[in-house]
Amino acid sequence: MLLAASGAKVRVYEAQPHVGGRTSRITLGGESGDFHFDLGPTFFLMPYVLDEIFQATGQRLADHAQLTRLDPMYRLVLGRPGKSPLTLDATQDIDEMARRVGEINASDGAAFKRFIADNRAKLNAAEPILRRAIRSPLDLMKPDVLKALPHINPHKSVHDLLTKYFSDPQVRLAVSFQSKYLGMSPFDCPSLFTILPFIEYEYGIWHVDGGLNRLMHSMAEACERMGVEILTDAPVERLTFEGTRVTGVVVGGEQHKHDNVVMNADAPWALKNLLPTEALRKVSGYSSEQAIDRKKYSCSTAMLYLGVSGETDLPHHTIYVSSRYEDNLNEISNLGTLSKDPSTYVCNPVATDASMAPPGCSSLYVLMPTPNMRCDVDFQAERGRMRQDMLDQLERIFGIEDLAERTQCEKMVGPDDWAAMNINHGATFNLAHNLGQMLHNRPKHKLQGLDGVWLVGGGTHPGSGLPVIFLSSQITSRMLCDQLGLNYAGVEAPGLPPAAKADLAAMPAALV
Numbered sequence: 001m002l003l004a005a006s007g008a009k010v011r012v013y014e015a016q017p018h019v020g021g022r023t024s025r026i027t028l029g030g031e032s033g034d035f036h037f038d039l040g041p042t043f044f045l046m047p048y049v050l051d052e053i054f055q056a057t058g059q060r061l062a063d064h065a066q067l068t069r070l071d072p073m074y075r076l077v078l079g080r081p082g083k084s085p086l087t088l089d090a091t092q093d094i095d096e097m098a099r100r101v102g103e104i105n106a107s108d109g110a111a112f113k114r115f116i117a118d119n120r121a122k123l124n125a126a127e128p129i130l131r132r133a134i135r136s137p138l139d140l141m142k143p144d145v146l147k148a149l150p151h152i153n154p155h156k157s158v159h160d161l162l163t164k165y166f167s168d169p170q171v172r173l174a175v176s177f178q179s180k181y182l183g184m185s186p187f188d189c190p191s192l193f194t195i196l197p198f199i200e201y202e203y204g205i206w207h208v209d210g211g212l213n214r215l216m217h218s219m220a221e222a223c224e225r226m227g228v229e230i231l232t233d234a235p236v237e238r239l240t241f242e243g244t245r246v247t248g249v250v251v252g253g254e255q256h257k258h259d260n261v262v263m264n265a266d267a268p269w270a271l272k273n274l275l276p277t278e279a280l281r282k283v284s285g286y287s288s289e290q291a292i293d294r295k296k297y298s299c300s301t302a303m304l305y306l307g308v309s310g311e312t313d314l315p316h317h318t319i320y321v322s323s324r325y326e327d328n329l330n331e332i333s334n335l336g337t338l339s340k341d342p343s344t345y346v347c348n349p350v351a352t353d354a355s356m357a358p359p360g361c362s363s364l365y366v367l368m369p370t371p372n373m374r375c376d377v378d379f380q381a382e383r384g385r386m387r388q389d390m391l392d393q394l395e396r397i398f399g400i401e402d403l404a405e406r407t408q409c410e411k412m413v414g415p416d417d418w419a420a421m422n423i424n425h426g427a428t429f430n431l432a433h434n435l436g437q438m439l440h441n442r443p444k445h446k447l448q449g450l451d452g453v454w455l456v457g458g459g460t461h462p463g464s465g466l467p468v469i470f471l472s473s474q475i476t477s478r479m480l481c482d483q484l485g486l487n488y489a490g491v492e493a494p495g496l497p498p499a500a501k502a503d504l505a506a507m508p509a510a511l512v
């Protein structure tokens with residue numbers, strides 16, 4: 001969208017028969033009719049970032065997608081060894097949330113407000129870093145970045161930092177499980193990422209009518225209106241070069257000439273599989289298959305999509321945090337084994353959006369974090385066990401009864417299926433976001449040493465997750481437009497909006 005709006009001639013080659021990638025739609029037929037699911041993302045955060053992209057094309061996101069702010073944002077079911085789990089509904093009403101936290105631990109309730117205020121300052125300071133390419137440590141020497149450093153505590157983990165605010169482990173869990181959005185454990189995740197819960201409380205968690213996949217379809221429609229050609233079922237086999245200059249791509253055995261190629265496929269996978277060895281050798285830090293495979297990767301996920309008769313009393317999002325939380329994280333991130341009593345997340349979109357299932361029915365999306373494919377688990381052989389673990393959690397923790405009789409249709413996706421979608425090691429949240437692989441240490445938006453090869457998406461800075469891949473696309477597009485001498489159509493880095501600005505759907509067009 002950004003490149004086409006800036007005047008570039010753009011063609012998209014998409015390997016799958018449809019657009020969307022991890023943000024695709026699944027539709028399963030049951031006896032009552034069609035059940036719809038998002039394949040991956042279900043939490044839409046910071047909608048204003050995608051709106052900036054629509055604005056660059058003279059349109060508004062709110063004209064193309066119906067957004068609903070969720071309250072409660074999600075229900076947390078916090079497992080406790082030897083006790084029944086503690087339930088906490090997260091709300092954007094900060095006074096009310098502080099009260100709910102205070103019921104668990106009085107001093108933590110007061111600390112919650114301080115945590116929110118401190119993270120507002122931290123996100124404000126970090127925002128410029130999220131919006132620009134970080135090519136080398138020199139890019140970190142800019143005055144606004146130096147100003148951000150005291151807020152960032154680069155060598156502390158999320159967990160370390162939270163112990164400064166909260167004494168109750170359950171309260172710490174409520175503002176640290178979000179590290180899993182990056183596929184990481186809060187014990188390893190850099191403390192910068194306490195901005196994740198802040199972003200939820202400040203800007204809300206949104207559902208998009210029809211599922212988050214609608215965002216991708218709206219973007220594809222906007223592209224096509226601007227003359228972008230989108231070819232589906234068109235996997236790129238490799239890039240072609242003359243010396244260091246890219247000359248195009250090979251698709252279906254045929255060469256297609258292009259002046260520039262932006263690779264949106266999973267960055268580690270694309271570097272390994274689409275670049276010839278001589279070209280890959282020039283990519284600093286990622287210069288061979290072995291170097292790429294030695295990097296740290298996020299976890300993977302097992303998924304179950306169930307079309308069931310009847311409704312449930314689950315809110316839109318429910319997150320169960322294992323009673324063996326630390327063991328569960330250690331098994332996923334370090335030991336590479338499947339867990340007992342695994343943390344599990346369930347999305348019940350019909351709580352907000354009746355279009356996701358036939359009348360009187362529910363589309364239940366179940367996600368269980370697992371190790372990625374670099375472990376010794378034979379995920380094909382363990383498919384039955386993972387499915388049963390998720391069904392057991394649905395009954396035992398989420399209170400869904402008579403599942404076997406009620407299920408009309410189902411689909412399962414495991415780490416090996418993610419890997420088959422060209423995701424390196426099936427690491428669904430991409431390269432890990434540890435300090436050694438962030439900023440200038442992540443694959444670059446413009447591949448240095450090569451001419452005309454660009455990257456975009458979760459494998460680049462700032463990282464994995466929908467709002468940040470949209471930031472990544474702004475960075476790559478701006479750099480490419482600068483190089484082509486095109487007037488970049490994107491909005492200038494606008495700084496943080498006030499909390500209400502995120503409420504796009506409710507705002508008059510003139511103010512957006």
Ligand SMILES: Cc1cc2nc3c(=O)[nH]c(=O)nc-3n(C[C@H](O)[C@H](O)[C@H](O)COP(=O)(O)OP(=O)(O)OC[C@H]3O[C@@H](n4cnc5c(N)ncnc54)[C@H](O)[C@@H]3O)c2cc1C
Nearest residue numbers: 015021022040041042043235236265428457458464465466
């Ligand atoms: C289970 C799950 C849950 C998630 N939940 C959330 C959430 O709630 N909120 C959130 O913000 N984020 C979430 N994420 C993260 C989010 O989905 C990703 O960060 C984001 O979608 C990555 O976008 P991307 O463009 O980098 O990659 P992708 O979406 O994977 O896009 C890459 C595209 O490249 C295509 N491709 C691959 N190889 C080729 C080839 N050879 N030729 C042509 N095309 C090719 C793929 O088919 C795909 O369409 C979740 C991810 C998963 C997997």
